[in-house]
Amino acid sequence: MTATSTKTRARLACAAFAATALLTGCNAGAGSSDPTTDATDAQGSTDGEDATASGPVAAPPPDGSRSTETVRIGLVAEPASLDFTTTDGAAIPQLLLDNVYETLVTVDADSGEIVPMLAQEWEVSEDRLTYTFTLVDGVTFSDGAELTAEDVKFSLERVSSDAWTTSLKAQFDVIDSVEAPDDTTVVVTLAEPSNSFLYALTTRVGAIFDTEGVDDLANTPVGSGPFVFDSWDRGSKITLQRNDSYHGESPYFATVEMHYFRDANALNNAMLTDAIDVVSTVQAPESLAEFEGGGYQIVEGTTNGEVVLSMNQNEGEPLSDPTLRQAVRHAIDHQSLMDTCWAGRGSLIGSMVPPSDPWYEDRTGDFPFDPDQARSLIAEADAEGQELRLRIPTLPYAVACGTVVESMLEDVGLEVTIDELEFPSAWLETVYTNEDYDMSIVAHVEPRDLGNVFGDPDYYTTYGTEELRTILDEADTGTEEEQVAKMKEAAALISQDAAADFLFLLPNLMVADTDITGLPENAIKEAFPLADLARD
Amino acid sequence: MILRLLQRTGVLLASLAVASLLVFGFMRVLPGDPARVALGINASDEAVAQLRAQFGLDRPVVVQYLEWVRGLVLLDPGVEFVSRAPIGPQIADRIQVTLWLVLAAMLLAVVVAVPVGVWMAVRHRHLDGVVMSGLSQVGVAIPAFLAGILLISVFAVRLRWVPSGGWVVPAQDPVGFLQRLALPAISLALVQAAVLARYVRSAVLDVLREDYLRTARAKGLRPVEALWRHGFRNAAVPVVTVLGLQLATLLVGAVVIERVFVIPGLGSLLLDSVAKRELLTVQAVVMVLVVAVLVINFVVDTLYLIIDPRLRAGAR
Numbered sequence: 001m002t003a004t005s006t007k008t009r010a011r012l013a014c015a016a017f018a019a020t021a022l023l024t025g026c027n028a029g030a031g032s033s034d035p036t037t038d039a040t041d042a043q044g045s046t047d048g049e050d051a052t053a054s055g056p057v058a059a060p061p062p063d064g065s066r067s068t069e070t071v072r073i074g075l076v077a078e079p080a081s082l083d084f085t086t087t088d089g090a091a092i093p094q095l096l097l098d099n100v101y102e103t104l105v106t107v108d109a110d111s112g113e114i115v116p117m118l119a120q121e122w123e124v125s126e127d128r129l130t131y132t133f134t135l136v137d138g139v140t141f142s143d144g145a146e147l148t149a150e151d152v153k154f155s156l157e158r159v160s161s162d163a164w165t166t167s168l169k170a171q172f173d174v175i176d177s178v179e180a181p182d183d184t185t186v187v188v189t190l191a192e193p194s195n196s197f198l199y200a201l202t203t204r205v206g207a208i209f210d211t212e213g214v215d216d217l218a219n220t221p222v223g224s225g226p227f228v229f230d231s232w233d234r235g236s237k238i239t240l241q242r243n244d245s246y247h248g249e250s251p252y253f254a255t256v257e258m259h260y261f262r263d264a265n266a267l268n269n270a271m272l273t274d275a276i277d278v279v280s281t282v283q284a285p286e287s288l289a290e291f292e293g294g295g296y297q298i299v300e301g302t303t304n305g306e307v308v309l310s311m312n313q314n315e316g317e318p319l320s321d322p323t324l325r326q327a328v329r330h331a332i333d334h335q336s337l338m339d340t341c342w343a344g345r346g347s348l349i350g351s352m353v354p355p356s357d358p359w360y361e362d363r364t365g366d367f368p369f370d371p372d373q374a375r376s377l378i379a380e381a382d383a384e385g386q387e388l389r390l391r392i393p394t395l396p397y398a399v400a401c402g403t404v405v406e407s408m409l410e411d412v413g414l415e416v417t418i419d420e421l422e423f424p425s426a427w428l429e430t431v432y433t434n435e436d437y438d439m440s441i442v443a444h445v446e447p448r449d450l451g452n453v454f455g456d457p458d459y460y461t462t463y464g465t466e467e468l469r470t471i472l473d474e475a476d477t478g479t480e481e482e483q484v485a486k487m488k489e490a491a492a493l494i495s496q497d498a499a500a501d502f503l504f505l506l507p508n509l510m511v512a513d514t515d516i517t518g519l520p521e522n523a524i525k526e527a528f529p530l531a532d533l534a535r536d
Numbered sequence: 537m538i539l540r541l542l543q544r545t546g547v548l549l550a551s552l553a554v555a556s557l558l559v560f561g562f563m564r565v566l567p568g569d570p571a572r573v574a575l576g577i578n579a580s581d582e583a584v585a586q587l588r589a590q591f592g593l594d595r596p597v598v599v600q601y602l603e604w605v606r607g608l609v610l611l612d613p614g615v616e617f618v619s620r621a622p623i624g625p626q627i628a629d630r631i632q633v634t635l636w637l638v639l640a641a642m643l644l645a646v647v648v649a650v651p652v653g654v655w656m657a658v659r660h661r662h663l664d665g666v667v668m669s670g671l672s673q674v675g676v677a678i679p680a681f682l683a684g685i686l687l688i689s690v691f692a693v694r695l696r697w698v699p700s701g702g703w704v705v706p707a708q709d710p711v712g713f714l715q716r717l718a719l720p721a722i723s724l725a726l727v728q729a730a731v732l733a734r735y736v737r738s739a740v741l742d743v744l745r746e747d748y749l750r751t752a753r754a755k756g757l758r759p760v761e762a763l764w765r766h767g768f769r770n771a772a773v774p775v776v777t778v779l780g781l782q783l784a785t786l787l788v789g790a791v792v793i794e795r796v797f798v799i800p801g802l803g804s805l806l807l808d809s810v811a812k813r814e815l816l817t818v819q820a821v822v823m824v825l826v827v828a829v830l831v832i833n834f835v836v837d838t839l840y841l842i843i844d845p846r847l848r849a850g851a852r
Contacts, residue, residue, distance in 0.1 A: 080618045080619060080812050081618045082619075086575075086587075088575055165579070166575055166579065167575065168576075218619050218621075234626060234805075235800030235804050235805060236800045262804075262807070263796070263798070266701055266795075266796065266797070266798045269689075269692060270700055270702075270798070272693050272700070273696065275699055275700065275701070422568075424568075424573055424811070425568025425569075425813050426568055428572060428573065429567045429568050429569070
């Protein structure tokens, strides 16, 4: 129980930031050619029996592919600092994770499985409490220090110390102890079995730091990844250089420049005028027309970004009545909404699970578009003409979709007032912290965030019923099959209770020069892997 | 004259003090806690409180204010909460960028507006003068950001003559610098030139109607000659006033134009810092703008005294 509640707190939607992420960052990620089967086995290979795998890590650098070229990538939100241990927001791990910092294990871009990174293999004990990792030999940090088991122990323990301040640290509350019996062996013991532990290791909390390299994380990150941090022109770009002593396959590009734009038009113009080579995330899908048939490649995949229409269910609020919430779900024509406000790009999900998760089920049939049904539910709830405040953050998808939601709800007899709140500050304070809203729209882009967003009654989504929390707890501590079954049950419960409405899943849209290869099709993890990029 | 200057300096200092209080006060009532923005939406209240303490936000407001003012006087506005980066050097970097932009725009505006304004005044009864006057009216109505977007779509995206945005340091790449400076400076200058030209026109028209100019013309000077010898100094007084005011608006206009052209100037720093709730950075940038505007006014006032001896006499 403790594990669940803490975990629930834990990745608790980096939501809002996630939302920025989505905008900015959420194209991060391990792509997968088949999102429906992808990730089904994320923990699979490791639970129970020995899991030995040989990943892409040990491959020798093919010197022929090394170039002196620079690739310029356009993104939307500049990080506030380079230290994700004390600063939240998706922009930092997007830039640094897997590129500058590495983790013990990572999510494979193609299969969605958890595969080796710094750990060449690992064993899980019978009782699923002890994880023994064997590290790859000969890994050095960019400051020249050797990466040993001590660094891993230091990094994992540091997450639970006061040094880490962001809420994500709670993911490691389940860790009982970390030992480093020799230079290449790390033993992690959990307080109770946890299906999400190994997955958490692939995220930013799993980043391995140099014991001597954490003095100035905000400005001077030191990691073991394929790139090293080079420079930061605040307000415009961050430059990474290829790590020439990298232990794995050397990246193709010698230099990567991340160019930050606040404005979607400016980003598109930069692409149209050749000032950048890749648009990492298209902010306005209708603008893709500018690039179609114009000598650009357009990548369209999926993300973890569920665009959630949250409904305040606190006692005394109009939407605490499930009948009225169900009416709202019936009143929204999701396909037409997505067509109108996001140019039809994206996918309909019906609950809090993206197709790339193992426990995905199509739940769009739970509340089909049915205005008459909505009207009769409203009558049943005695809520004709009920006034509702839709308080949306100033994010492109929220602003665009907010007016559509407003008109659809007014069609069935509700009175909706839209307030736009500056994101993140004003939205955080009003909607997130004070829960002073009736409905809001934010994309939750954290991977596997169902429990975080709906498992806690104190979270701004105000759901977190006892029933759901029990199911989530059973899912995390149970076997892998139980986890999948229980998570499906949880998603069904959230949908049927109309804990919120799920407008659509954001697409991963990228534009790039035609000769750029290695772009991740799907953005389903925190990092934007740069090492795979190359030019034909 | 000296008394007058001392008086003005006193007003300048008092205005600065009031402005600093207002800026500090507004920042403290702005919703959005910097610590919570840094820690993310799910941070525990304890963690937020701890970070607030680290940022020094838990100290009495008066202490925070005095500390801040002390920093300003010593030209050290402190460090950013989240990145721990010192604010002073950032402002110094950004201000150079903005100054290039504002000065280029001002220069362009003056170079265009003065001859055009004089032309419009001298030819105000002729068709060309009237047409130009109408055009300047249109110029006044076009917001700089719109001009910027239009210029980008034509000269950067279609014609590919210049980049659509970004910035390079002039010493590093002079050609690239001028290419990147051109469109934003023109966007800013368009409105300014139109406004300024209209002022020049009316100032010159006023002067043209003065008796001394009629006398000069009666003595055989052509209108432009008469204007040049006798009228210019007089027409300059209202024009300098407007120039001063415009310089101030330009600084503020640059905030928007920097966003349109992705220029890392003071404006971008201001907007980014507001979003991140980097209160100290916002305060410092706003104070820089306030100081700039107040100093401009001060200089304009002083210029009056130099241009127009009558004001000097009045001051005694």
